[in-house]
Amino acid sequence: MSDPGVKLWCNFSDYKPGLGSNAAVAEANRCLNCYDAPCTRACPTGIDVPGFIKKIATGNMRGSARTILEANILGASCARVCPTEELCEGACVLHDLHERPIDIGRLQRYATDPVVYEDDDSPPLFEAAPENGRRVALIGAGPASLGCAAELAQLGYETVCFEKADKPGGLNTFGIADYKMTFHTALKEIEWIRQLGVEIRCGQQVGRDISVEQLRQEFDAIFIGVGLGGVDPIGIDGEDLEGVRDSLEFIAELKTHPKEEVALSGKKVAVIGGGNTAIDAVTQSARLGAERVYLVYRRGPQQMGAYKHEQELARKDGGVFVYHSQPVEILGRGNKVAGLKCIRTEHRKGKLQTVEDSEFVLHVDYVLRATGQSKLTDLFEEFPGLAIEDWGTVIADIDGRTSLKDVWAGGDCVSGGQEVVNAVAEGKRAARSIHKTLQGER
Amino acid sequence: MADLRCNVAGIESPNPFWLASAPPTNTGDQVMRAFDAGWGGAVWKTLGEPIVNVWSRYGAVDIEGTKMMGLNNIELITDRPLEVNLREIREVKKRYPDHALVVSLMVESDRQAWHDIVKKAQDAGADGLELNFGCPHGMSERGMGSAVGQVPQYTCQITEWVKEVATVPVLVKLTPNISDIRYAARAAKEGGADGVSLINTINSIIGLDIDTLTPTPAVNGKSSHGGYCGPAVKPIALNMVSQIGADPQTAGLPISGIGGISTWRDAVEFIALGSDTVQVCTAVMHYGFRIVEDLKEGLSNYLDQKGMTLQELKGHSLHKIHNWKELDLNYAVNARINQDKCIGCGLCYTACEDGAHQAIQAEPRVDGRTYVEVRPQDCVGCNLCSLVCPVDGCIDMVEIPNDFEPCSWEDYTERGGQLAPRPEHQ
Numbered sequence A: 001m002s003d004p005g006v007k008l009w010c011n012f013s014d015y016k017p018g019l020g021s022n023a024a025v026a027e028a029n030r031c032l033n034c035y036d037a038p039c040t041r042a043c044p045t046g047i048d049v050p051g052f053i054k055k056i057a058t059g060n061m062r063g064s065a066r067t068i069l070e071a072n073i074l075g076a077s078c079a080r081v082c083p084t085e086e087l088c089e090g091a092c093v094l095h096d097l098h099e100r101p102i103d104i105g106r107l108q109r110y111a112t113d114p115v116v117y118e119d120d121d122s123p124p125l126f127e128a129a130p131e132n133g134r135r136v137a138l139i140g141a142g143p144a145s146l147g148c149a150a151e152l153a154q155l156g157y158e159t160v161c162f163e164k165a166d167k168p169g170g171l172n173t174f175g176i177a178d179y180k181m182t183f184h185t186a187l188k189e190i191e192w193i194r195q196l197g198v199e200i201r202c203g204q205q206v207g208r209d210i211s212v213e214q215l216r217q218e219f220d221a222i223f224i225g226v227g228l229g230g231v232d233p234i235g236i237d238g239e240d241l242e243g244v245r246d247s248l249e250f251i252a253e254l255k256t257h258p259k260e261e262v263a264l265s266g267k268k269v270a271v272i273g274g275g276n277t278a279i280d281a282v283t284q285s286a287r288l289g290a291e292r293v294y295l296v297y298r299r300g301p302q303q304m305g306a307y308k309h310e311q312e313l314a315r316k317d318g319g320v321f322v323y324h325s326q327p328v329e330i331l332g333r334g335n336k337v338a339g340l341k342c343i344r345t346e347h348r349k350g351k352l353q354t355v356e357d358s359e360f361v362l363h364v365d366y367v368l369r370a371t372g373q374s375k376l377t378d379l380f381e382e383f384p385g386l387a388i389e390d391w392g393t394v395i396a397d398i399d400g401r402t403s404l405k406d407v408w409a410g411g412d413c414v415s416g417g418q419e420v421v422n423a424v425a426e427g428k429r430a431a432r433s434i435h436k437t438l439q440g441e442r
Numbered sequence B: 001m002a003d004l005r006c007n008v009a010g011i012e013s014p015n016p017f018w019l020a021s022a023p024p025t026n027t028g029d030q031v032m033r034a035f036d037a038g039w040g041g042a043v044w045k046t047l048g049e050p051i052v053n054v055w056s057r058y059g060a061v062d063i064e065g066t067k068m069m070g071l072n073n074i075e076l077i078t079d080r081p082l083e084v085n086l087r088e089i090r091e092v093k094k095r096y097p098d099h100a101l102v103v104s105l106m107v108e109s110d111r112q113a114w115h116d117i118v119k120k121a122q123d124a125g126a127d128g129l130e131l132n133f134g135c136p137h138g139m140s141e142r143g144m145g146s147a148v149g150q151v152p153q154y155t156c157q158i159t160e161w162v163k164e165v166a167t168v169p170v171l172v173k174l175t176p177n178i179s180d181i182r183y184a185a186r187a188a189k190e191g192g193a194d195g196v197s198l199i200n201t202i203n204s205i206i207g208l209d210i211d212t213l214t215p216t217p218a219v220n221g222k223s224s225h226g227g228y229c230g231p232a233v234k235p236i237a238l239n240m241v242s243q244i245g246a247d248p249q250t251a252g253l254p255i256s257g258i259g260g261i262s263t264w265r266d267a268v269e270f271i272a273l274g275s276d277t278v279q280v281c282t283a284v285m286h287y288g289f290r291i292v293e294d295l296k297e298g299l300s301n302y303l304d305q306k307g308m309t310l311q312e313l314k315g316h317s318l319h320k321i322h323n324w325k326e327l328d329l330n331y332a333v334n335a336r337i338n339q340d341k342c343i344g345c346g347l348c349y350t351a352c353e354d355g356a357h358q359a360i361q362a363e364p365r366v367d368g369r370t371y372v373e374v375r376p377q378d379c380v381g382c383n384l385c386s387l388v389c390p391v392d393g394c395i396d397m398v399e400i401p402n403d404f405e406p407c408s409w410e411d412y413t414e415r416g417g418q419l420a421p422r423p424e425h426q
């Protein structure tokens, strides 16, 4: 392991590796096969968890994959990226027996990988239905749009995703921590989805390369699945220095480049924020070899939005949590970052306030912003009459219907930022609603 | 430490745990290692005329990932030369004078042949003989094994021949491949057997390899029915053992119980239903001789805890096995769910709803689990829910007292007994 490139690469190996067949069957046999299973109820896409698990136990692998993918077309991604501790596995009844919950994520991976990633000669599990003559445009090709388009294609719709990036998948491709799922794994799954007849046009930004009006003319319905924008500057001095970055850009870069090109060996990093994105920035900086990684958060551990298991991972990776601290200035040497000046905060009279004369400096080479993604309001404004929340997300009901009768929306641009599995579920529900509406028009 | 010494049909043994006649008792080396590990006795792999075995010879049933719940074999008797076996028996007996060394025998149905083999085994120092009238495959095609055990007259006849020359106790090993074990046991007793051992293996096809659609164990693409044993057969064996103890004609006949014994708990059951010693094969083939430590210790602790001797345990539960018509129809029980233990898996609901009497109510709980409750007026007390519940002690079957006298089917039909009311739609 003397080659530093190899070592860095190892740091990013699967943190939930796949199961071998013996282990998978043994694990599957532990599942009790609950009635109205709590794990299924906890899954936003409602995968019949005991159903697919029992099929693993009997060796009905194709049936198992079908059960999963029918409910969640991104089932292979979700097997890797879902915060299962908070969802299905968190709900497993075995917790109450003081046993390990069923390893649902890894079983799901075991069942779906062969279908999604391994080309074999067996007939495809899912196919596009014969065309019904209706067309739906989807803005963005992230999990929400893919969930929607895959469902529509199976109902006979012509679906076209317009994606501004040069590769599809949204944050599932560019944002997921690399040790959970790589860039290429995400893209390969999308190739599989394309086989259902989902068309994806990359490099097409709606509002720039093609207008909303044109889409509304050419298509019977529109689905908005644009997610959120980048992390805006926080508005302190020094943010223009070299070494200050949006954590999403940083993550996208490390996922798409050989690790030695983006190594942080010997560097010190400060990540600003308290959510899951901040955690991912910490863990991945550490895995790129950073000598020290601080997580700077305004409030205390209790208020942190990041999942407990994610915080735990960041600590194991060596992240230093700096609570009750607010950045006030980024210090530079020449045009490069040299430090992050912070001030202590405290709760006074029910409000978060700074503590006088409590400034301190963290000597760092990089500052990564992870303070929340912006909303893509510019695009929404192109839809006259589209109802938007004050905080900039699209207003949509449980079926994804917006205030416009030909426009549906789902995923992060509606929720303000959840998980891949929520986006897929919302996209799928919207597809059903679109189908119902367009059928009614006939 | 309870005294585990015992005696079956006059054969003394330091403890009731014997290796059954099978691969674990193939050689002197194995038997000596087993005695060193703590086994009280061993029944040598069946001796007889030289045979040749097939190579692929075992198959197993795995249940939900648990290996070898049932084992099947198409192996014949020993394939080692008789002289080698006899020499090793002599050697083992010399080195282990206090252990029970029983020799299993099977030859063609010829008086002289039986006389010869019995004498040879006795000369080698056998403490007892076990006549293998049980093997259901291969040997039975040649008129031996279960071909003898299935016909009471043959069983009696050959036992008589053996007794003509036997100087040590004779056990007859019975086959379960019959319709009523009592006839076989009676025949053995009539022929002069000092005791019986049971069960031998059950006729079976263990399964098919569904990729090749070939039955297993496959011998060059073909198979044959074999003998089934292992944990899955224990209930069948227990029933047969109890039937011999309960039959007035064979009551008191010494029994060496066999069939699916893997733990000391299994042994307690066999002994409580009338066994003097127990024999083990599959569990040793699975986990080795070392299991005897737990067998002995577990039984001893159990006896100490109960304040019982091994002799007191023997046959203790026999009087609790009755004809169905004598069971009390007015003894009512109901399932009661202990909500503080319930994990909300809903298994009891599915089982009762689809497989029993629709007596459990299920509702989604706010925490994502299932809330379950028994409707007492609908519950027939069948036990099913308590059997599927994954939490120990979560579902109790509680007695529902009533004002009726006990009343069996016999009481009801022959003595005008009164039946307590039962759930409506039963």
Ligand SMILES: Cc1cc2nc3c(=O)[nH]c(=O)nc-3n(C[C@H](O)[C@H](O)[C@H](O)COP(=O)(O)OP(=O)(O)OC[C@H]3O[C@@H](n4cnc5c(N)ncnc54)[C@H](O)[C@@H]3O)c2cc1C
Pocket: A081, A082, A083, A139, A140, A141, A142, A143, A144, A145, A162, A163, A164, A165, A168, A169, A170, A171, A172, A175, A176, A177, A180, A204, A205, A206, A207, A225, A226, A227, A228, A248, A251, A276, A277, A280, A376, A379, A410, A411, A412, A413, A417, A418, A419, A420, A421, A423
């Ligand atoms: C750092 C990070 C880590 C995460 N880790 C996890 C995780 O481990 N597990 C998990 O389940 N979730 C995770 N998430 C959340 C998850 O990635 C999102 O919830 C999910 O991707 C949302 O899907 P979406 O389709 O709504 O939006 P996105 O994934 O954001 O996709 C939107 C797409 O629309 C495109 N687009 C935007 N505007 C236009 C336009 N005008 N024209 C054309 N295309 C446009 C974008 O380029 C993008 O491809 C993470 C998020 C982040 C930020």
Ligand SMILES: Cc1cc2nc3c(=O)[nH]c(=O)nc-3n(C[C@H](O)[C@H](O)[C@H](O)COP(=O)(O)O)c2cc1C
Pocket: none
């Ligand atoms: C509770 C119960 C009741 C049964 N009652 C009957 C019956 O009334 N008639 C019958 O022919 N078999 C009856 N059987 C036997 C089953 O039909 C079946 O032959 C047996 O259970 C073996 O199948 P298995 O593989 O499901 O265990 C009963 C089995 C069970 C478990």
Ligand code: SF4
Pocket: A030, A031, A032, A033, A034, A037, A038, A039, A040, A049, A050, A091, A092, A093, A094, A102, A104, B345
């Ligand atoms: S809750 Fe756990 S045990 Fe029950 S079905 Fe789901 S995974 Fe299986």
Ligand code: SF4
Pocket: B334, B335, B351, B352, B356, B357, B358, B359, B360, B374, B378, B379, B380, B381, B382, B383, B384, B385, B386
């Ligand atoms: S004992 Fe039988 S009838 Fe009563 S609740 Fe349980 S399963 Fe249902």
Ligand code: SF4
Pocket: B337, B341, B342, B343, B344, B345, B346, B347, B348, B349, B370, B372, B388, B389, B390, B391, B394, B395
């Ligand atoms: S099977 Fe047992 S633990 Fe599960 S719901 Fe029923 S009573 Fe509760």
